[in-house]
Amino acid sequence: ALYAANELEVAYQYDMSQVASRALMNIALSYLTSLEVPEFIAKAKQQFDESLKSNMTNCLSALSVLSHIDCLERVEALSQFYDQWQDEPLVINMWFTIQAVASLDHVLASVIDITKQPFFDVKNPNNVYALVNSFASNNLSKFHDVSGNGYAFLAQMVMRLDTINPMVAARLVQPLTQFAQYDEDRKKMMCQQLKKISVVKDLSKNVYECISKSLLTIQE
Secondary structure, three states: HHHHHHOOOOOOOOOHHHHHHHHHHHHHHHHHOOOOOOOHHHHHHHHHHHHOOOOHHHHHHHOOOOOOOOHHHHHHHHHHHHHOOOHHHHHHHHHHHHHHHOOOOOOOHHHHHHHHOOOOOOHHHHHHHHHHHHHHOOHHEEEOOOHHHHHHHHHHHHHHHHHHHHHHHHHHHHHHHHHOOOOOHHHHHHHHHHHHHHOOOOOOOOHHHHHHHHHHHOOO
16 A cells, blocks of 8 residues: 555656655565565566666666565566666666675575676776675675675685775775674684685785784784
8 A cells, every 4th residue: 555655657756755755665665575475576577667767766676676586577677677778887886786785595696697797897896896895795694694605705806806906806805804793603714715815926915904904813
């Protein structure tokens, strides 16, 4: 009822009443789709389709809620969004982030796959921050999965980026340096990855300083 009550039949305008209605509608949509009921998933896809070319707020909200559900509508919406906005780098960065913070079990595999695609440029800091840093910093449950695979992925990306842009690599390594906040098993795995990075030949000063300072705390 809350969703239906705030659906707007009029053309998009930026005024406070419409902003408020869209916000309520999209909050309601997120609650409805969390139930993973086909009817509500279809409603999210309908909102996505109707707003793809005309209302970025509603479009991104629908894409975001679909990104957390392992369904055909999610796959279709991600593909449609890219096709529509592939020539707009800032919008594609939002597309990267939405996929990076998804709660799906296979999100890490998806992120890794994206890093191998031609539309992802590892030399573009904004691409890296939107995808890799969003995963490591904002998708905590998946980055800190007990397998440690998230840590290994981030370490690999840091080592790769250190030869391209040490400043970006130094920023990217930060989530691993926060090991003290976690349980012993995760702490051990995070430190292992930091040590692996620290012995890389010709490691940049930027990354080495970040890592060495954090590892020193273990010995204190």
